[in-house]
Amino acid sequence: MSNAVLRVEGIHTLIGQHHILQGLSFQAKNEAVTVLIGRNGAGKSTALKTVMGLYAPSKGRILFQDQETSRLKPYHVARLGIGYVPEDMGIFSELTVEENMRVAMLREDEATDERLTTIFEIFADLKRFWKSKAGNLSGGQKQMLAIARSMVNETSLLLIDEPTKGLAPILVDALIEVISEIKKRTVIVLVEQNFYMASSVGDYYYILDNGTAVHDGLMTDLIDNDELKSRYLGISRDA
Amino acid sequence: MFQAAMKKHKQKVTLIGAVLLLLLPLVAIQPKVYLTLTIAGFAMGMLIFLVASGLSIIFGLLDVLNFAHGACFAWGAYVGFTTLNSLMDWVTSTSLVQNIAAFLIAVLAAFVAVAVLGILIERVIVRRVYGLHLFQILILFGTTIVLEELIRIVWGPNDEVMPVPFNFVGNWDIMDIIVLRYPIIAILIGVLVYGVTQFVLKKTRIGLIVRAGVENRDMVQAMGHNISLLFTSVFAVGAGLAALGGLAMALFSLQVYPGMGSQYLIFAFIVVIIGGLGSVTGSLVGALLVGLSYNYVAYLLPPAAVGVNILIMFVILLIKPTGLFAPGK
Amino acid sequence: MAELSPIRIFRGLESRKRFRSGGFFLKAGLLVLFLFAPFLFPSFKSIDLVMRIVIFATLVASFDILLGYTGIISFGHGMFFGIGAYSMGFLLSKYGSPTYLNMFLAFFIAVFVSILLALVISFLSLRVKAIFFAMITLALAEFSLILAMKLSRLSGGEDGISISLPGLFKVSSNFGHVLHLDITGRIAAYYFILLCCLILFLMMLRFTQSPFGRVLQSIRDNVQRAEALGYSTFIFQTVSITFGCIVAAIVGGLYAVWVGYINPESCLSTSIVLDILIMVIIGGMGTLYGGIIGAAFLQIAQTFLPDLQKLSQHLFPQASLLHTAMERWLLIFGILFILVVFFFPRGVLGSIQDYMMRRKAGKTLESG
Numbered sequence: 024m025s026n027a028v029l030r031v032e033g034i035h036t037l038i039g040q041h042h043i044l045q046g047l048s049f050q051a052k053n054e055a056v057t058v059l060i061g062r063n064g065a066g067k068s069t070a071l072k073t074v075m076g077l078y079a080p081s082k083g084r085i086l087f088q089d090q091e092t093s094r095l096k097p098y099h100v101a102r103l104g105i106g107y108v109p110e111d112m113g114i115f116s117e118l119t120v121e122e123n124m125r126v127a128m129l130r131e132d133e134a135t136d137e138r139l140t141t142i143f144e145i146f147a148d149l150k151r152f153w154k155s156k157a158g159n160l161s162g163g164q165k166q167m168l169a170i171a172r173s174m175v176n177e178t179s180l181l182l183i184d185e186p187t188k189g190l191a192p193i194l195v196d197a198l199i200e201v202i203s204e205i206k207k208r209t210v211i212v213l214v215e216q217n218f219y220m221a222s223s224v225g226d227y228y229y230i231l232d233n234g235t236a237v238h239d240g241l242m243t244d245l246i247d248n249d250e251l252k253s254r255y256l257g258i259s260r261d262a
Numbered sequence: 263m264f265q266a267a268m269k270k271h272k273q274k275v276t277l278i279g280a281v282l283l284l285l286l287p288l289v290a291i292q293p294k295v296y297l298t299l300t301i302a303g304f305a306m307g308m309l310i311f312l313v314a315s316g317l318s319i320i321f322g323l324l325d326v327l328n329f330a331h332g333a334c335f336a337w338g339a340y341v342g343f344t345t346l347n348s349l350m351d352w353v354t355s356t357s358l359v360q361n362i363a364a365f366l367i368a369v370l371a372a373f374v375a376v377a378v379l380g381i382l383i384e385r386v387i388v389r390r391v392y393g394l395h396l397f398q399i400l401i402l403f404g405t406t407i408v409l410e411e412l413i414r415i416v417w418g419p420n421d422e423v424m425p426v427p428f429n430f431v432g433n434w435d436i437m438d439i440i441v442l443r444y445p446i447i448a449i450l451i452g453v454l455v456y457g458v459t460q461f462v463l464k465k466t467r468i469g470l471i472v473r474a475g476v477e478n479r480d481m482v483q484a485m486g487h488n489i490s491l492l493f494t495s496v497f498a499v500g501a502g503l504a505a506l507g508g509l510a511m512a513l514f515s516l517q518v519y520p521g522m523g524s525q526y527l528i529f530a531f532i533v534v535i536i537g538g539l540g541s542v543t544g545s546l547v548g549a550l551l552v553g554l555s556y557n558y559v560a561y562l563l564p565p566a567a568v569g570v571n572i573l574i575m576f577v578i579l580l581i582k583p584t585g586l587f588a589p590g591k
Numbered sequence: 592m593a594e595l596s597p598i599r600i601f602r603g604l605e606s607r608k609r610f611r612s613g614g615f616f617l618k619a620g621l622l623v624l625f626l627f628a629p630f631l632f633p634s635f636k637s638i639d640l641v642m643r644i645v646i647f648a649t650l651v652a653s654f655d656i657l658l659g660y661t662g663i664i665s666f667g668h669g670m671f672f673g674i675g676a677y678s679m680g681f682l683l684s685k686y687g688s689p690t691y692l693n694m695f696l697a698f699f700i701a702v703f704v705s706i707l708l709a710l711v712i713s714f715l716s717l718r719v720k721a722i723f724f725a726m727i728t729l730a731l732a733e734f735s736l737i738l739a740m741k742l743s744r745l746s747g748g749e750d751g752i753s754i755s756l757p758g759l760f761k762v763s764s765n766f767g768h769v770l771h772l773d774i775t776g777r778i779a780a781y782y783f784i785l786l787c788c789l790i791l792f793l794m795m796l797r798f799t800q801s802p803f804g805r806v807l808q809s810i811r812d813n814v815q816r817a818e819a820l821g822y823s824t825f826i827f828q829t830v831s832i833t834f835g836c837i838v839a840a841i842v843g844g845l846y847a848v849w850v851g852y853i854n855p856e857s858c859l860s861t862s863i864v865l866d867i868l869i870m871v872i873i874g875g876m877g878t879l880y881g882g883i884i885g886a887a888f889l890q891i892a893q894t895f896l897p898d899l900q901k902l903s904q905h906l907f908p909q910a911s912l913l914h915t916a917m918e919r920w921l922l923i924f925g926i927l928f929i930l931v932v933f934f935f936p937r938g939v940l941g942s943i944q945d946y947m948m949r950r951k952a953g954k955t956l957e958s959g
Contacts, residue, residue, distance in 0.1 A: 075484055101486035113481035115474045125467070126474045129486050176486070327722045390933065399664055399725055400868065401932050407865070407925030415922070524861075528733045531726040539722075572734050575727070579719060 027052050028180055028210045029074065034083030034093075036066075036073045036234075043069045045234035046083070051180065056202070056211045058221045058242065061231035061255060067214040068110055070231070071182045074212075075107050076100040088179065102129065106173030106209075110184040114165050116158030120149065123157050127172040138175055145204050146171050163194040170201065180210050187217045199223045218256060222246050230255045287558045298441070299557045305445030307553025308452025309514060312507030313526055314533040314545040315459065316500035322476045322540025323496050326388055327395065329402035331504050331530065332523030333409035337379060338372040338505025339424075339512035339522060340417055345371040346425045353425050361427035372509045373502040379409075380501025384494045406523070413520045421519040424512045448510055452546075455503070459542050472496065476540055532571050536578045538585025547586060621883065625785060629778050636894070642781055643890045644883070646846050649788040651870045651882030652795050653838035659877030660799055661831045662811035663716060666864050667728035670735050671708070671836040673859035675701040675843025677739070680752035680853045689755045694848075701840040709836040713829040732861055739855040751854025754847055756780065784845045791838050795879055798834060807831050869924060872931055875938025884939050 029051035036044035043066045051057045059067045072078050074085055076097040084093045092100055101107070115123050128135050143150050146167050152160060157168060166186055173181055183202075187195045195217065202224045205211065215221040221228065225242040232255055245251060288296055313335055320328045328334075345368040346353050352364035387405060391397040426444070433442045463469035475482045475489065483489045511526065512518045533552050537544025552571050560567035578586065624631075628641040650672060657663050678701035682693040712731075716724045740749055756776065798804055810817040810824045818824055847853050857863075870889050874881030935942050 077480060077484065096488075097480070097483040098486050098488045101484055107484045109481065109484070113478050113484070115477045115481075117477060118470070118474060122470055122474075126470055126482065126487075127485050172485075321722075327725070387929070395721055396658075396664060397932055397936065399722070400872065401929055403865070403868065404925050404928035404932065408922055408929070411922035411925060528730050532730055535723055535726060568734060568737055572730060575730070576715075579715060579723075579727075 028088055029212065030086040031070070031074065032084050032086070034070075034073055034080040034085065036069055036078050036080050038069070038078065043234055044073065044080070047231070047235050048083075049229045049236050049239065051210050051212045052227060053210060054206075055226040056206050056213055056224050057227045057229065058213045058215055058225035059229050059231055060215055060218070060221050062257065063216070065231040066234040067231050068184050069234075071107070071109075071184050071212065071214055074100075075105065075182060101176075104177055104179040106176065106178040106181045108169045108173050108181070108183045108186065110188065110214075112165050112169040114157050114160075114169060116156065118157055119154050120152050120157055120160070120168060121154060123168060124172055124175055127175045129176045134177065135175060138177075141208075142171050142174055145201055163190055163197070166190060166194075166198065167201070170205070174205065174209070178209050180212065181205065182212050182214075184214045185216060186213075187215065187220045195220055218252070284554070287562075290562055291558070295561070299561055300554065301441060301445050301449075303554035303557035304550065305442075305448040305514070305553070306557060307550035308449050309507055309511050310526070310529050310533055310552055311452050311546050311549035312455060312510060313504050314530040314537070314549055315455065315542050316503035316507075317530050318534050318537065318540055318542060318545045319459075319503075320497055320500040321534070323472055323479075324388075324392070324493050325479075326392070326398055326497075327402070328497075328500065329399055329527075330383060330405040330409065331501070332525075332527030333406045334376050334380065334501040334504035334523070335508035335511070335526055335530075336413060336518075336520065336523035337409065338376045338502075338508030339518045340413055340508075341375045341505065342368040342372040342509035342512060343417075343422060343424055343518050346427075350425065353427050356428055358429050361429045365427050365430070368509060369506065372505040376505030377498040377502040380498040381494055383501070384497040388497065389490075410520050410523065417518075417520075419520060421517050424516050424518050426513050426516065430513065444514060448514060451506075451510060455506070456542065456546055463542070468492075529571070532575045535575055535585060538587040541585070541587035544585055544587030618880070622789075629781060638777070638781060640890055640894050642784060642849055644886045645785055645788050646842060646849065647866070647870060647886040647890060648883040649791050650839060650842045651867055651874065651886055652792060652879040653835045653842065654867050655871055655876060655879055655882060656795060656799065656835035656838070657832055658871060659875075660804065660807055660811060661828055661835075662721075663828070663832065664721065664725045665712065665716075665728045665832075666725060666861065667712060667732045668836070668839055668867060669859055669861060669863035670732050671705050671839035672843035672846070672863060673735065673739070673855075674704050674708070675840035675845075676847040676853045676858040677752075677843075678704070678840070679844040679847035680754055683754050683756065683847075685752050698841055698844050701844050702837050705836045705840040706833055709833040710829065712836075713825075713832045716828070716832070729861070732859075732864065736855055736859045736861070739859050749855060751852060751857075754851050754853070756848060756851070780848060784849055787841070787845055791841060792879070795834075795838065798831075799879065803827070803830075869928055871938070872928065872936075873938055875940030875942070875944070878938070878940045878944065881938050881940040 027050040031047060031049050033046050033048050034044055035042065035046060047066065047070055049057070049059065049070075059070060061067055069078065073080050074087075074092075076092070076095050076099065080093055084091055086092070087100075087103060087105065090103070092103065095103075115126065118126070124139070125131075148164055148167065149171055152164065157165065160168065170183065170186065173183075186198055186202075190198065199220060202211065202213070206224065211224075213221070213225065215225075222242055222245070228239060228242050228245050229236045230238040230251065237255065238251060287299075291299065313331065316334075317328055317331050320326055320331075346364060349364040349367060352360040355361065383405060387401055388398065391401055430444050430447060435441075461469075463473060471482060471487055471492065475487075475492065479489060482492075507526075508522070511522070529552060533545055533548040535548075536551060537546070537548030551574065555570050555574060556567055559570045625641065625645060629638055632638065632641065650668075654665075654668050657665050657668070675698075678697040679694070681687065682697040682700070683689050687693045687696075712728065715727060719727070743749065799807075806817070806822055807827050809820075810822065810827055843858065846858070850857075866889060870882060870885030872885070873888050874883065874885030931938070937945060
């Protein structure tokens with residue numbers, strides 16, 4: 024067994040006529056948070072969607088726990104133990120919080136109940152809003168719900184897409200706490216444009232540009248590397 | 263201030279308004295006739311509801327406008343026709359039990375046969391055109407033609423008389439009011455179907471997934487549910503409901519003819535537009551509205567009967583283009 | 592001297608290309624064919640066939656303006672055709688007399704009513720989603736059919752109206768011989784209708800190839816972007832729909848002149864829209880010329896189908912299933928329709944265009 028629960032090798036993804044991913048390769052090492060960072064349009068969200076099976080790669084392959092998943096349908100991928108939190112959160116507004124959680128559950132058994140208890144410990148608000156319509160939650164609460172949903176099954180890998188988008192700074196801190204808690208239990212691949220978030224929880228990074236990974240390494244190294252940051256992320260020291 | 267107050271009581275106001283509207287015809291019609299017409303209107307409404315509900319569900323979840331729905335309707339009627347013809351003894355017998363048995367067998371046959379048809383249509387045809395509304399409409403239109411022609415080939419192009427179970431015909435005389443039997447039965451069927459669909463949608467796991475899928479299909483897939491299986495099933499159920507409507511309508515109008523699908527499809531469309539695509543409750547309300555108004559107007563001013571529904575449709579469209587109810591309700 | 596802007600250079604290149612391309616000669620050839628058809632195919636049946644092709648090609652092109660260029664499905668196109676036909680019927684027979692003035696008046700009234708109705712429809716279409724719109728137009732079309740049949744005192748009901756034509760077009764007129772052909776009123780009618788259809792077709796071409804038409808296509812492809820660019824999509828779509836419907840009405844009037852008899856079944860029913868759909872799909876959406884191909888295909892098939900049936904009975908006397916199937920030609924068309932939508936969604940012309948474009952792209956890739 025390799026030390027990377029997810030290995031993506033040279034995938035190309037086309038959306039219509041647009042060649043979004045042009046030979047992207049990255050790994051999600053066990054017991055770590057891997058962050059995909061980069062500017063808008065670099066292909067980060069598309070990468071996650073391709074792993075999830077929502078897009079089929081035209082070339083290359085994806086290996087989850089050493090098993091090839093490149094051509095699998097999304098529901099199959101999910102059942103293998105990959106959870107997904109999309110960019111728009113995918114909350115079912117007309118359903119209650121409880122119903123949102125229940126849709127996510129693959130099995131309603133004791134193991135799921137135990138996981139639910141842990142989830143309630145991490146996400147304090149969830150129990151309070153259990154019977155409320157999910158559409159009535161605030162942005163931050165919806166984001167928490169989206170993440171909580173992805174943990175209700177036995178997942179070995181969590182794909183989270185830009186969770187801090189549109190959140191107030193204080194909520195970002197809360198999110199960092201939550202993710203730091205979760206990373207103890209499952210491997211996470213995080214897509215982020217917010218460098219503060221990325222650097223706070225990430226262990227490894229891959230910089231995406233034009234559909235490929237142009238740089239990767241330990242997050243601790245990236246934090247000090249101003250040249251890379253300004254070149255690909257548009258971050259300068261003075262910002 | 264007024265606006266805020268209005269919003270809070272919106273539900274109550276709408277309800278009162280609806281009841282008032284319902285009682286309006288009493289101005290022009292005598293109470294006894296009114297009652298007969300109301301029952302007839304409810305019955306017609308329920309029948310249309312059966313057809314419209316399937317259409318609404320299929321659109322709500324699959325985002326497919328089932329232009330072949332009318333054909334499913336007609337096929338249901340014809341399958342029921344053949345079934346009842348082969349159970350003639352039970353149909354003509356005076357025993358209520360045998361009547362009901364024959365009826366239920368016909369219902370089962372029609373539902374299952376057309377559900378299977380629906381599975382075929384979904385797998386072979388609709389699956390390739392998901393998301394492409396233009397092609398859906400065209401292809402399902404073509405499918406309707408093919409299915410209608412098949413009816414003509416299998417059963418012949420003429421009108422046929424529909425056998426109706428003995429005890430379903432005729433009327434009851436309650437305090438001088440003539441209450442036709444079959445409309446009551448139709449109403450009961452409609453209420454039952456509505457009850458079952460609401461139960462399934464709100465209280466079962468499948469219903470939960472369907473309701474979630476109506477909002478966000480991709481997310482449901484990414485959560486581990488085999489959405490294509492779900493789609494096929496929903497399409498089959500929707501088609502089955504249309505078949506049920508066809509059977510019920512055939513018993514009501516005492517005849518079957520190849521073109522009956524297209525005729526009632528129009529009504530179903532109007533109802534679904536009024537009620538809101540994707541909402542079963544909307545279909546019910548819309549159908550009742552259409553049925554009642556048709557009957558009242560047909561009594562007061564016969565030529566305007568068909569037009570009144572189109573008028574209502576336009577009015578609703580002007581006020582609330584998406585229909586009365588939101589999807590998934 | 593002012594420099595030519597890039598757009599002008601582009602247009603100049605386009606118009607020069609137009610005259611030199613193979614397509615141009617094809618179109619010219621087709622025109623010549625239509626012009627000399629009465630001489631080439633003098634039998635009554637043949638002229639009727641050619642005329643129907645001309646009429647329906649124009650009708651289909653007008654439908655294509657809505658479908659292919661504006662991106663809107665309307666099942667109500669038969670209504671406008673019917674309005675034109677009934678207009679002609681009313682003014683030339685039922686409520687009027689066969690005079691030239693009445694003929695023009697009929698067209699005028701048809702256009703006027705169509706504009707009103709088209710505006711109503713446009714107003715609706717932009718408030719609701721495409722699917723609603725399709726359903727509404729279907730409901731409207733059925734409604735107008737029922738109306739025509741029920742109000743039989745006004746409309747002639749199911750029996751319809753017979754039309755007598757004014758002066759020049761009277762069936763009995765005869766202007767002598769030209770090249771072995773009797774120039775009857777019918778022939779005069781043929782050229783009149785051909786001329787009208789040609790004018791209409793050219794107008795439609797001009798419309799779609801104008802800057803207005805281009806904006807329209809951009810709206811069809813991406814509504815939000817067009818609006819972001821500042822175009823009032825509502826006005827564009829309304830004008831386009833109205834235009835298409837007006838043409839349909841005029842064609843309806845011309846049809847009435849040619850056939851001499853109108854009734855709800857042939858002029859208002861949904862089978863007309865069905866035929867139009869088949870023709871536009873086979874010919875190719877978004878290409879006005881596709882209408883000619885589609886119309887030719889359907890009209891020829893419908894005309895020679897009885898002969899085909901006899902032939903198949905002759906060749907395969909035992910295959911009774913084949914006979915039944917042949918009788919139910921609608922079934923065959925239904926299946927054909929589905930197959931075409933699946934495999935050739937761009938129709939004959941569209942597929943050819945795609946093929947040509949791929950060849951051209953291939954060439955530029957090699958040379959570039």
